[in-house]
Amino acid sequence: MKRPLALFGAVAAVTTLAACGSGSGGGDQAGPPRPGGTLRYGLSQAPTCADPVQAQTNQTVYVTRQVVDSLVDQDPATGEIKPWLADTWQVGPDAKSFTFHLKDGVTFSDGTPLTADSVRKNLDALVHTIGAAKASLAASYVAGYVGTTVVDPLTARVDFSAPDAQFLQAASTPQLGLVSDATTAKSAEDRCQGVIGSGPFSYAEYKQGASATLVKRTGYHWGSPVFGNHGDAYLDKIVFTVIPESGVRTGSVTSGQLDAVSDALPQDAPQIEGAGGKVLTVSNPGIPFGIGPNISRGALRDPAVRTALRTAIDRKELIDTVLGPQFKPATGTLASKTPAYVDLSARLGYDPDAARRTLDAAGWVPGPDGIRVKDGQRLSFGVLFAPVFDGNQAILELVQQQVRKVGIDLQLDKEASNVVAARQLSKDFDAVYFNLTRADGDILRTTFGIDQQNYNARGPIPALDQALTGELGSTDAAARAKLIGDAQTSILDQGLWVPTIELSQAIGTAATVVDLKFEASGRLQFHDAWLRGK
Amino acid sequence: MGRYVASRVIQAVAVLWAAFTGSFIVLYLLPGDPVTLAAANPGIPLDAAAVAELRARYGLDKPVWQQYLTALDRALHGDLGRSLTNGQHVLDAIGDAIPTTLVLAVTALALALVFGTALALTAAYTEKRRLRGFLIALPPIGASAPTFWVGLLLLQVFSFRLRLVPAFGGTGVQGTILPAVTLAVPVGAVIAQVLYTSLAQTWRQPFVEVAFAKGASRWWVQLRHVLRPALAPALTVAGVWVGTVLAGSVVVETVFSRAGLGRLTQTAVLNEDIPVVQGIVVFTATVFVVVNLVVDLIYPVLDPRVAQHFRRRGAVRV
Numbered sequence: 001m002k003r004p005l006a007l008f009g010a011v012a013a014v015t016t017l018a019a020c021g022s023g024s025g026g027g028d029q030a031g032p033p034r035p036g037g038t039l040r041y042g043l044s045q046a047p048t049c050a051d052p053v054q055a056q057t058n059q060t061v062y063v064t065r066q067v068v069d070s071l072v073d074q075d076p077a078t079g080e081i082k083p084w085l086a087d088t089w090q091v092g093p094d095a096k097s098f099t100f101h102l103k104d105g106v107t108f109s110d111g112t113p114l115t116a117d118s119v120r121k122n123l124d125a126l127v128h129t130i131g132a133a134k135a136s137l138a139a140s141y142v143a144g145y146v147g148t149t150v151v152d153p154l155t156a157r158v159d160f161s162a163p164d165a166q167f168l169q170a171a172s173t174p175q176l177g178l179v180s181d182a183t184t185a186k187s188a189e190d191r192c193q194g195v196i197g198s199g200p201f202s203y204a205e206y207k208q209g210a211s212a213t214l215v216k217r218t219g220y221h222w223g224s225p226v227f228g229n230h231g232d233a234y235l236d237k238i239v240f241t242v243i244p245e246s247g248v249r250t251g252s253v254t255s256g257q258l259d260a261v262s263d264a265l266p267q268d269a270p271q272i273e274g275a276g277g278k279v280l281t282v283s284n285p286g287i288p289f290g291i292g293p294n295i296s297r298g299a300l301r302d303p304a305v306r307t308a309l310r311t312a313i314d315r316k317e318l319i320d321t322v323l324g325p326q327f328k329p330a331t332g333t334l335a336s337k338t339p340a341y342v343d344l345s346a347r348l349g350y351d352p353d354a355a356r357r358t359l360d361a362a363g364w365v366p367g368p369d370g371i372r373v374k375d376g377q378r379l380s381f382g383v384l385f386a387p388v389f390d391g392n393q394a395i396l397e398l399v400q401q402q403v404r405k406v407g408i409d410l411q412l413d414k415e416a417s418n419v420v421a422a423r424q425l426s427k428d429f430d431a432v433y434f435n436l437t438r439a440d441g442d443i444l445r446t447t448f449g450i451d452q453q454n455y456n457a458r459g460p461i462p463a464l465d466q467a468l469t470g471e472l473g474s475t476d477a478a479a480r481a482k483l484i485g486d487a488q489t490s491i492l493d494q495g496l497w498v499p500t501i502e503l504s505q506a507i508g509t510a511a512t513v514v515d516l517k518f519e520a521s522g523r524l525q526f527h528d529a530w531l532r533g534k
Numbered sequence: 535m536g537r538y539v540a541s542r543v544i545q546a547v548a549v550l551w552a553a554f555t556g557s558f559i560v561l562y563l564l565p566g567d568p569v570t571l572a573a574a575n576p577g578i579p580l581d582a583a584a585v586a587e588l589r590a591r592y593g594l595d596k597p598v599w600q601q602y603l604t605a606l607d608r609a610l611h612g613d614l615g616r617s618l619t620n621g622q623h624v625l626d627a628i629g630d631a632i633p634t635t636l637v638l639a640v641t642a643l644a645l646a647l648v649f650g651t652a653l654a655l656t657a658a659y660t661e662k663r664r665l666r667g668f669l670i671a672l673p674p675i676g677a678s679a680p681t682f683w684v685g686l687l688l689l690q691v692f693s694f695r696l697r698l699v700p701a702f703g704g705t706g707v708q709g710t711i712l713p714a715v716t717l718a719v720p721v722g723a724v725i726a727q728v729l730y731t732s733l734a735q736t737w738r739q740p741f742v743e744v745a746f747a748k749g750a751s752r753w754w755v756q757l758r759h760v761l762r763p764a765l766a767p768a769l770t771v772a773g774v775w776v777g778t779v780l781a782g783s784v785v786v787e788t789v790f791s792r793a794g795l796g797r798l799t800q801t802a803v804l805n806e807d808i809p810v811v812q813g814i815v816v817f818t819a820t821v822f823v824v825v826n827l828v829v830d831l832i833y834p835v836l837d838p839r840v841a842q843h844f845r846r847r848g849a850v851r852v
Contacts, residue, residue, distance in 0.1 A: 046793075208630070245788060
């Protein structure tokens with residue numbers, strides 16, 4: 001039901017809107033920022049919760065990111081950690097303790113001050129009140145949390161039971177954004193209906209499933225240096241409305257009923273641009289989409305099969321045929337925007353002959369139907385996936401055709417996301433297809449670590465295991481990047497991840513919107529955004 | 535009559551209980567674990583400890599009969615639990631959604647009644663075969679036109695091109711007219727179809743000849759003698775109208791970005807948010823029960839034959 005709807009919407013928009021561009025100028029000379037105005041934003045799905053710590057989807061983060069500040073910020077251009085609520089910080093030599101020195105004079109929108117005790121209450125609430133059950137992502141950032149010590153009113157020390165170098169970047173995410181005492185005292189369910197943060201905007205209204213209205217805070221002077229503007233936000237208000245139908249989102253932008261929308265489809269771009277607007281895109285950092293084989297069963301036990309799979313996929317064709325120019329083919333184990341990313345595109349070129357040679361050498365010979373066979377076993381496996389991203393099915397169908405040319409039979413194993421999650425947990429699959437967004441290389445450890453998710457169901461691989469454990473204990477950025485780089489190469493060479501494409505965000509904006517920016521994890525940050533006179 | 539009303543009310547309560555129990559059983563038997571999904575983040579599934587904690591939090595670790603009794607007891611006290619995905623009280627979630635859907639449904643039903651009845655009356659009245667043929671061809675078209683297609687078409691023309699009405703978020707006549715018209719199309723088609731068939735049959739009844747013999751005009755016969763008995767079968771399917779309205783609202787509310795019951799149902803089903811789905815089932819059952827109760831009570835008033843039958847037999851359904 002969903003796909004035909006979306007497709008039809010796009011077709012209808014093309015046919016009836018082509019003639020009605022209403023260009024209001026355009027041109028990149030926007031002039032000095034003008035404060036004021038209400039930005040009307042169309043979300044593609046309802047946010048699941050008003051609470052940043054429980055936010056798991058992009059559409060939820062677009063809203064929640066604006067109402068909280070984090071201890072530190074991450075520069076989207078360099079991946080460097082910058083001050084935000086904390087002016088300075090120290091990481092203990094064993095990466096087990098983190099001391100944050102907070103800015104003075106920061107207040108939450110209920111007027112209460114931010115103190116070291118706020119940091120303690122926030123992390124305690126996450127670990128003890130909310131827990132992994134309600135905030136699996138945030139909880140994974142603070143695994144091994146021992147406690148927070150209030151050193152003095154503006155100094156907080158966070159301790160972990162084991163080295164945890166990833167925590168500094170985690171502290172920059174909206175999931176670990178800080179809320180006031182009034183909020184940390186509440187239950188997880190009650191926090192979902194609204195929170196009080198110190199961010200540049202605060203909730204004026206939150207209607208579950210329908211809309212959220214944020215208003216500017218005046219006197220906001222503790223923005224991060226990543227922001228272009230160091231005072232209050234420019235916008236007076238942001239009104240988020242849930243507009244599930246993509247054709248309606250596009251039509252609303254081009255007819256001046258919305259200023260910006262999520263998930264502008266490739267076919268919507270010409271109309272948005274025709275009306276003087278732009279499609280802003282950014283590719284997500286983290287693990288790109290790819291196939292993770294379960295190497296404990298079936299044909300994928302054979303490393304040769306995994307190696308052949310890597311070069312049997314034509315990634316450029318996936319982009320050109322299914323997705324469009326705002327997407328990129330994967331060029332490594334990590335997505336290109338991730339700090340410490342290593343370009344492994346030389347290993348990911350399309351080379352079906354190399355794939356055939358590898359399989360021939362390993363003793364897989366073509367059977368009567370073209371699918372290879374070895375010792376009576378067909379070269380066939382299922383790929384488990386959920387249609388969480390609209391393109392997943394079409395991508396895998398094309399991959400299926402591509403790998404069939406070298407004699408591999410790839411079967412689509414489509415399930416609802418809850419079934420996928422359950423089967424991932426019990427490792428009940430031949431291979432699984434997904435992506436994960438995170439602007440830190442630690443995502444490799446949590447995904448491929450032998451004591452972590454370990455979807456590959458693999459045994460020890462000493463070089464890889466050492467790299468993954470090592471990066472978590474490394475306080476030196478360069479040394480840590482080197483270990484994360486080693487892990488990327490090892491994972492790809494062992495055939496533990498067969499990447500396909502990088503996920504992209506595409507935000508359609510009207511001509512009126514200036515300086516709407518993405519933060520380091522590829523989510524929207526509205527602080528610098530302003531509206532050009534209409 | 536008092537005994538009749540009492541028996542209808544008892545039946546209504548029994549239907550509600552059955553709806554509650556039925557939905558509980560069906561949702562319990564569904565494959566997939568709602569708890570895993572409640573915090574599902576593809577790629578970061580919960581570990582066993584977190585799943586166990588969540589099951590305990592929602593009482594899902596207890597034996598099924600105990601869960602059922604707890605849920606039933608709470609429901610009797612007006613507590614339908616909280617959403618597994620966003621923690622909202624189910625009653626609040628439904629309560630927030632009702633006004634949006636009610637405005638849409640009532641407007642659409644009114645439009646459907648006016649235009650559906652007018653179409654059926656004209657088609658039954660006219661003696662021009664071509665006009666009648668044209669008119670009776672319309673309801674099947676209306677019933678089969680995909681609702682989302684009609685909605686998007688109306689949006690393209692009246693909102694994006696002519697800019698007469700907002701595409702979303704509007705209130706009052708401006709904000710309601712397009713979704714209401716979209717929803718009125720399939721509902722009006724059902725009404726027109728049933729009413730026309732019923733009118734055409736009634737026209738062939740012997741008492742029509744008698745009325746003509748008394749010198750009545752064609753209009754007078756249709757309004758005074760044919761319409762009233764013909765209404766009864768059309769009213770019988772009022773439950774079907776309500777069903778069509780609720781089913782249509784899922785699509786209409788998606789296209790027109792309205793956070794009503796249809797959208798709530800869709801997201802709750804997608805997320806297997808069991809307490810919300812169950813709340814909606816019970817609520818919908820209540821609506822059906824009330825509508826049918828009202829219809830049953832109106833019935834004898836409309837058609838004296840039913841009232842006579844009822845006086846003799848103490849039963850009312852025909």
